[in-house]
Amino acid sequence: MRQFNVVVLGAGGVGKSALTVRYVHQIFKNEYNPTIQEDYRHTVTVDGEPCSLEILDTAGAEQFTNLNEVYIQAGQGFVLVYSLTQEASIKEVDNLRRSIQQIKGTETNIPIVVVGTKLDLNNEREVHKNTIHNLASRWNVPFYETSAKRNWHVTDAFDDLVRQMRTRYPHA
Ligand code: GDP
Ligand code: MG
Numbered sequence: 001m002r003q004f005n006v007v008v009l010g011a012g013g014v015g016k017s018a019l020t021v022r023y024v025h026q027i028f029k030n031e032y033n034p035t036i037q038e039d040y041r042h043t044v045t046v047d048g049e050p051c052s053l054e055i056l057d058t059a060g061a062e063q064f065t066n067l068n069e070v071y072i073q074a075g076q077g078f079v080l081v082y083s084l085t086q087e088a089s090i091k092e093v094d095n096l097r098r099s100i101q102q103i104k105g106t107e108t109n110i111p112i113v114v115v116g117t118k119l120d121l122n123n124e125r126e127v128h129k130n131t132i133h134n135l136a137s138r139w140n141v142p143f144y145e146t147s148a149k150r151n152w153h154v155t156d157a158f159d160d161l162v163r164q165m166r167t168r169y170p171h172a
Contacts, residue, residue: 001043002172003052004165006158007071010081011092012059015117018148019081020057023158028149035059046162053162068096072103076172077111077165079157084116084145087126090135097139111164114143115157120150 008016012034021029024042037059043052056071072078080096082089093114104110114136116127129145136143144157165172 001050001052002166003054004076004162004169004172005074006053006055006077006079006161006165007075008055008057008079008081009068009071009096010079011083011086011089014081014083014086014089014092015148016079016081017057019079019115019117019146019154020055022148022151022154024055026151028151030149044158044162046159049166051162051166053158068099069103072100075100076169077161078113079161080112080114082114082116082127082132083118084127084132085118085121085124090127090132094135097141109164109168111161111168112139112141113157113161113164114139114141116143116145117148119145119152120147 008020010016013032018029020040021027024040038057040055042055043050058068058071078100080093082093100110116132132143142160144153146153146157148154
């Protein structure tokens with residue numbers, strides 16, 4: 001079975017852990033510990049093909065920038081997470097995307113999905129869908145608006161990343 005390393009990155013509190021736990025365990029964990037980092041192994045079948053994912057749910061990006069560099073080096077696919085209730089979290093996604101490009105150097109077609117969280121809190125929305133649509137097309141990466149709480153589009157986002165990784169790393 002093919003194996004891929006996935007790294008989940010984004011500002012503290014945007015919902016990285018809730019998203020990852022929803023994807024791996026199909027539950028919503030309504031607790032917040034910004035300092036905890038977890039490593040998950042998860043087998044998924046996308047388009048009939050099973051693969052094994054090692055998913056690193058990172059802790060707050062701010063404190064651990066140097067560590068993030070190590071993770072980015074080892075990562076093959078990246079989930080860049082912002083909260084659609086927190087406009088500032090877009091800035092972090094932009095910074096992370098640039099860091100990934102710097103660290104990966106000349107590599108092209110790096111598998112990335114941009115994921116907006118907390119779609120169920122649409123009444124508290126600060127990031128317009130148009131804003132992220134424009135950014136994502138400028139960056140040439142797909143984006144998904146999701147809710148870990150309601151289980152909206154979480155699997156869609158990860159499936160997209162799996163397809164990108166398969167294409168990018170055909171011999172993995
Ligand atoms: P992290 O620091 O990025 O890992 O953020 P967490 O996953 O710990 O989530 C931070 C807070 O946002 C927690 O209180 C979560 O319950 C809440 N949260 C995460 N995802 C969602 C969601 O989809 N909907 C709602 N309503 N709350 C969420
Ligand atoms: Mg977390």
